[in-house]
Amino acid sequence: MRWIWIDRFLAYEKGKSATTAKYLSLAEDFLTAHFPGYPVMPAPLILEGMAQTGGILVGDATDFREKVVLAKINKATFTGEAVAGQELVYKVELISLRSEGSIITGEVSADGISIGQAEIQFAHLDNTRAGQMFGETNFVFTGELKRMLAQAHSTAKP
Numbered sequence: 001m002r003w004i005w006i007d008r009f010l011a012y013e014k015g016k017s018a019t020t021a022k023y024l025s026l027a028e029d030f031l032t033a034h035f036p037g038y039p040v041m042p043a044p045l046i047l048e049g050m051a052q053t054g055g056i057l058v059g060d061a062t063d064f065r066e067k068v069v070l071a072k073i074n075k076a077t078f079t080g081e082a083v084a085g086q087e088l089v090y091k092v093e094l095i096s097l098r099s100e101g102s103i104i105t106g107e108v109s110a111d112g113i114s115i116g117q118a119e120i121q122f123a124h125l126d127n128t129r130a131g132q133m134f135g136e137t138n139f140v141f142t143g144e145l146k147r148m149l150a151q152a153h154s155t156a157k158p
Contacts (some may be wrong), residue, residue: 004145006022006053006080006100007021012149014061015057016057018056019089019090020053020090021090022090024041024084024085026039028041038069041082041088041109043078044142045078045146050106050108050118051120053072054106056149057094062124062147065157067124069122071121071122071123074118075118075119075120079117081115082110087110087111088108088109093105095119102119102122102124106118114151143152
């Protein structure tokens with residue numbers, strides 16, 4: 001994964017739900033060109049933050065025995081924008097978990113105001129198949145995401 005679109009976990013319940021935050025600043029590379037004079041986070045990057053949150057939730061639910069990859073955005077609706085200086089909060093819920101794939105629903109808010117919802121489908125690739133396609137490195141679950149998840153587990157309510 002080239003970029004991580006979440007900064008920290010706010011709440012976490014293994015196999016059920018996750019809430020993460022992303023803080024937008026003018027230091028973000030993508031804001032310099034999108035749009036000049038009015039820095040707005042592109043909707044696909046907002047969806048990627050939701051997918052990363054959901055992918056971690058799904059992967060952890062199966063103890064990362066398989067690689068979890070975004071397969072399809074079943075539905076996405078945006079009703080607002082995300083601009084520099086705002087805090088994005090992603091709330092995702094695991095709807096379906098099967099051996100071949102999973103589905104999450106999610107909502108993103110900016111400074112407490114809902115700006116979008118989505119339903120995202122993931123494919124589960126066994127390590128043999130994933131290794132043949134993408135190489136042996138875990139391209140989905142990086143060391144930084146592992147550290148954030150460990151913090152979420154340590155602060156989760158019983």
